[in-house]
Amino acid sequence: MSKKNVRIRIWDSKVQLIEKQTVNHKKILAGRRKNCRVITTDNLTVIPGLIDCHVHLAFDGLNGQPQYHEELHVTEVLQERLVSDLAHGIVAVRDGGDRGGIGIACRNMVNNVELKGPVVMASGKALRKNGGYGSFLGTGAAPGELAKVMKGLLKENINQVKVLVSGIVSFKEYSKVGGVQFTLKELEQIVRIAADHGLKVMAHASSDEAVQICIKAGVHSIEHGYFISVDSLKAMADQRIAWVPTVVPVAVQNQGLDGSLTAETAVIEHTYRRQLQMIRLAQKLGVILGVGTDAGAVGVQHGTGYLRELQLYQEAGLTAEETLMAATRNGAYIIGMQDSLGVISPGRPAYLLVLEGDILKYLIRPRQGMTAEGTFQSA
Ligand SMILES: [Zn+2]
Structure with a gap:
């Protein structure tokens, strides 16, 4: 279900494309187009x-x-x-x-x-x-x-x-x-x-x-x-x-x-x-x-x-x-929104969460600081 080393392109508030990440994120940052925001580090997890x-x-x-x-x-x-x-x-x-x-x-x-x-x-x-x-x-x-x-x-x-x-x-x-x-x-x-x-x-x-x-x-x-x-x-x-x-x-x-x-x-x-x-x-x-x-x-x-x-x-x-x-x-x-929420897929609204590190590790061993001030950031 999960994919590693991918790039998710969002356009007009929708997921446009999910593709294999082939280049270093520093190169992406250097070559990004105007009006384009790039969120990237070595260890980000994106979940619905x-x-x-x-x-x-x-x-x-x-x-x-x-x-x-x-x-x-x-x-x-x-x-x-x-x-x-x-x-x-x-x-x-x-x-x-x-x-x-x-x-x-x-x-x-x-x-x-x-x-x-x-x-x-x-x-x-x-x-x-x-x-x-x-x-x-x-x-x-x-x-x-x-x-x-x-x-x-x-x-x-x-x-x-x-x-x-x-x-x-x-x-x-x-x-x-x-x-x-x-x-x-x-x-x-x-x-x-x-x-x-x-x-x-x-x-x-x-x-x-x-x-x-x-x-x-x-x-x-x-x-x-x-x-x-x-x-x-x-x-x-x-x-x-x-x-x-x-x-x-x-x-x-x-x-x-x-x-x-x-x-x-x-x-x-x-x-x-x-x-x-x-x-x-x-x-x-x-x-x-x-x-x-x-x-x-x-x-x-x-x-x-x-x-x-x-x-x-x-x-x-x-x-x-x-x-x-x-x-x-x-x-x-x-909640009756299976056509737009719950899965990251091209064409769907980009209701995504970007987390630092591996979310699965957080869940296996919940740690302090997993609060509003800490970890979650909505995108
Ligand atoms: Zn109730």
Whole structure:
């Protein structure tokens, strides 16, 4: 998959040509044409830009419980989050929704070049059951009202439908998860309406019970999937349903915001260690794994959380190549941009990362300094 000693020519923001590097880079520098910028040294690695398959641009990841703040809808705050993504090499994010439509506003402002940022694929408001989990993420729907509520979402030109199928995972009691909110029939209706409008469904599902309903209904991706079973992973591999395991929002709970150990350490540790084992198994079974941080969730900040998630994939036992594949090519598929992102190829937009040294070494042995200030530089 990787090539050595190549020259990548970029023209008009697109990759034009990838060719064997035959001359010394000093000669290239000496002979370059006017208005042509050359980036070269002896040891550069170029990879496709990274993709975060699950973020919430509306939230900052700092506060205790995630809260919806009307006043956060200020462009400077959003700009900071988007720039942090770019600084960490993230060229596209899929937003998992918020009640106030901030993710949608962000997407529109980036598209209109009012904000600088990665590509934003927005869900708008997440779909949830009236009275169920996730009031800060979206609009509730009563039984029988689904079609009407979805019509409202579709009017906002959402890029995918986000549905909250289960509640959240408990940090106090191992393997306890908030109940399933939608029936199979309701979820099938959601998937059908989405498909009629050319949209895919990203499903928040934390218990295996919820995951199983999602698989039957034919969603595009399972988000979180804590306590997912081996059988579910096999079915997902068969049906090409992707998995975005979001380990970091659980792993960071091991420590309080002040760095102290929390009372629930054992439960949290057990929960995310199990998730790491299942990631390894998913990779072996051929499940399409993406990298998603849930940035904005408590303790997970935009950009920095991504590097931690990559390190967790390494801890899970994925090879550096497998981790990179999840972060790039698989991510592009999951967010529906497989035709333009995730692979370096002539004709595609040049969303590239240029890194000093060998990225694979970084990933095998993550080292300190792999942060915004340090290593990543987007080109
Ligand atoms: Zn989320």
